[in-house]
Amino acid sequence: MSENQSMDVEADGHVAWLTLCRPERRNAMGMAFFKELTDHFRRFDEDPAVRAVVIRATGKSFTAGLDLMEAGAMLTGKGADDRERLRKKILDLQESNNAIERCRKPVIAAVHGHCIGGGVDLLSACDIRLASADALFSIRETRIAIIADLGTLQRLPHIIGQGWFRELALTGRDFTAGEALQMGFVTRVCENREALIKAADDLAKSIAAMAPLTVQGVKEVINYSRDNGVYPGLSYVAQKNAASLPSEDLMEAVTAFMEKREPVFHGK
Secondary structure: OEEOOOEEEEEEOOEEEEEEOOHHHOOOEOHHHHHHHHHHHHHHHHOOOOOEEEEEEOOOOOEOOEOHHHHHHHHOOOOHHHHHHHHHHHHHHHHHHHHHHHOOOOEEEEEOOEEEOHHHHHHHOOOEEEEEOOOEEEOHHHHHOOOOOOOHHHHHHHHHOHHHHHHHHHHOOEEEHHHHHHHOOOOEEEOOHHHHHHHHHHHHHHHHOOOHHHHHHHHHHHHHHHHHOHHHHHHHHHHHHHHHOOOHHHHHHHHHHHOOOOOOOOOO
16 A cells, blocks of 8 residues: 555555564654654545554564654753644644544554553554563653653553553553453463464454444444543434444345345445
């Protein structure tokens, strides 16, 4: 589909694979990274051919997090105007992970090796996270005197609960794939990278085989209910179904059941 400085994207049927491809820098997140991520996920959201997305990485690490060499250039000013520019820059960088969460297509992260700092921000915006046994995570910002500001502190408590979250955020300590599974941050741990990619592929294809507008509606309702509460969420899902049912995909599901075959959905 495309090739960029920090990541490559390729399509396999209805699954888009986004690969972090800066292994010589351990896939550190430079300024170009955030713009590319935002642009790609906005395109994924708009492309009807894309029904699921997998994020993976090349090299020894999933990501070493923010490229501190590049980020240092943002911290050179001393005046109030410089502080305001920094605030706006942080908001702009946040949009990369916001774009992942807002993308109506389910996003699966397949993590190996180190996933540090900004990598946890990215994972927290994904829908499903898988890891290989060698994966190691850290909200590393705490250990270098920075408050994590790209989404971890806002999203991770909803995934793993306040107890685990506060321990990890306040200490910045490393936690293993086994711990990540125990706390529910990842849903499965694979023996090695080969098994990890196969598991991600199988999961993405199973999602892509579902009725796409239904899957997208489920993700939207989940996020809306999380952010607005139970009763607004119930009202929202009633509106979503009233607007979309019956559909051609629903008729296909019923017909396929009666004919004892797998349904083929077209998003109509």
